[in-house]
Amino acid sequence: MAEFINSGNKDTRSGFGAGLLQAGRLNSKVVAMAADVTGSVKMDAFASEFPDRFFQCGIAEANMVSMAAGMAIGGYVPFIGAFANFATARILDQIRQSVCYSGTNVKIAGSHAGITLGEDGATHQTMEDVGIMRMLPGMTVVCPCDYNQTVAATIAVSRWNGPVYLRFGRPSVPNFTEEGAEFRIGKAQKLLEGKDITILTYGHLVWESIQAAKVLEEKGVSVDLLNIHTIKPLDVEAIKASVARTGKVIVAEEHLIAGGLSEAVAGLLARTNPVPMRFVAVDDKFGQSGKPAELMSRYGLDAEHILSAAGQLL
Amino acid sequence: MTTGYTLQQTASQVRRDIIRMVTAAASGHPGGSLSSTDFLTYLFFKQMNVTPETWKRSGEGLDMFFLSAGHLTPVLYSVLARRGYFPASELSSFRRFGSRLQGHPSVEWGVEGINQSAGSLGQGLSVALGAALAKKLSGDDRSVYVLVGDGESEEGQIWEAAMVASHHKADNLVAMTDWNHQQIDGSIENVGGMTDLKSRWEAFGWKVIEADGHDFTDIEKAFNEASAAKGAGKPIMILFRTEMGHGVDFMAGTHKWHGKNPSQEQCDAAMKQLEETIGDF
DSSP states (O other): OOOOOOOOOEEHHHHHHHHHHHHHHHOTTEEEEESSOTTTTTOHHHHHHOGGGEEEOOSOHHHHHHHHHHHHHTTOEEEEEEEHHHHTGGGHHHIIIIIITTTOOOEEEEESOBGGGOTTOTTTOBSSHHHHHHTSTTOEEEOOSSHHHHHHHHHHHHHSOSOEEEEOOSSEEOOOSOTTOOOOTTOOEEEEOOSSEEEEEOTTHHHHHHHHHHHHHHTTOOEEEEEOOEEESOOHHHHHHHHHHHOOEEEEEEEESTTSHHHHHHHHHHHHOOOOEEEEEEOSOOOOSSOHHHHHHHTTOSHHHHHHHHHHHO | OOOSOOHHHHHHHHHHHHHHHHHHHTOOOHHHHHHTHHHHHHIIIIIOOOOGGGOOTTOTTSOEEEESSTTOHHHHHHHHHHHTSSOGGGGGGTTOTTOSSOSSOOGGGTOTTOOSOOOSTTOHHHHHHHHHHHHHHTTOOOOEEEEEETTGGGSHHHHHHHHHHHHTTOTTEEEEEEEOOEETTEEHHHHTOOOOHHHHHHHTTOEEEEEETTOHHHHHHHHHHHHHHTTSSSOEEEEEEOOTTTTSTTTTTOGGGSSOOOOHHHHHHHHHHSOOOSOOO
């Protein structure tokens, strides 16, 4: 099995901050806006290097995203930053009309996504955002798995033409993908080649899936592991090819089953190749306060739960 | 562009277009379209520096207009057509299946002069603010105009935009309120209570100008004052005092024609009150 080395835990939001700064250096049309959480969403380095291209918008997310649409019309590439729930659900209609229906080139950066936001509790956690954003016509949804990949994804998003929701998180997690590796939006990243079972995952659960795959490997089960960092548009061919080989699928995501990759994959395979599936995701629940790792475990979102799902399928 | 007509004559034709469009479509929003006809006619025919023949969405180097109160498509489409953005004959397709002239403006259909989709209220002021800040950032000294409804001003996002616009000194942004005092359920005073718009906008740090929205001399004065205030550090709001349904006696001064089409007989009656000048589509 391929080796994945953790070069040291880092938060993906810092990857966004580093990526945004690089994107700003590469393209003078990149601008950024924050809703009073500049430091939390790691836009501060961009703001200090490009003060003219950074717009503090106050705690007024609805205005911020529509304003970003106006800047996009004027030829700029605006990134708006807020906690994921406030960057999506709170301003859904603004994203729908000002961004998607208007085809404006706005990049929505949702930080602190998922349950790993932790102690602040359910009001600030979101496990619905991917589903909400996926449903909008014209929206691209990206969620990288670690620091290095978030840097690369942010730069790729800045070059992508059209609305994008870029999802990342708060906690420090293993950083194991190659620094500077190319990030291709819409193209699944094959992490492990296997023949017995397919695991489709993204975000913080990629590392957990690798840990689960190691255990399965020791038991003689080979895992085909795909990092579906682009949830929309889905890399249909990669998923179909993998499932055609293995005939069994686990989808693991820090999100509700409803609207997430789980339902996206189920919808695809129901039409093309129905096979036994298990979802390592949250079923119709809000989160609660707690430490990130503790919450991931209590809500069934870790290597242990991936293994038990595999046990049911094998 | 239609030339050789006075503003009054142009506005009269626009009002005919509005009534004929909503009658033919058997739906649409005549009331607010009629109240904003005069100052929009002035804006497109006298005030803005635009080139309809070579229109592009980015508005680079030109003045730009955004419609925030998206239901006012009858007046917008008519003014755009009469100004030369697209042929007036297309107005007959308003609200029909497959038409570019959707019930609410849509960029998806590539209509010349439409910079942004609108319909869900409260968003257009923010979009215009973004476009205005983009102009400042790229050193483009043209202005951005946006039309907001007085009923629409009950939306919270309007006041988010009001705050952020003055905070960022968007003094190339000229908003206009069609202050007709009516909304779907009745008068503004009875429904949302959004009265005394002048003090509210001033409190948010805007330069506020008031004018009679049906008097071209007063409209001109207001736009001149707005132009003079450009660059002075404050976003600008022109409150146009108007009458809903203005120009058609049975539609005037009531909320009842906000989103209702006249019958053919009512349309015929309205036509008798509005002179055909440029020529019906």
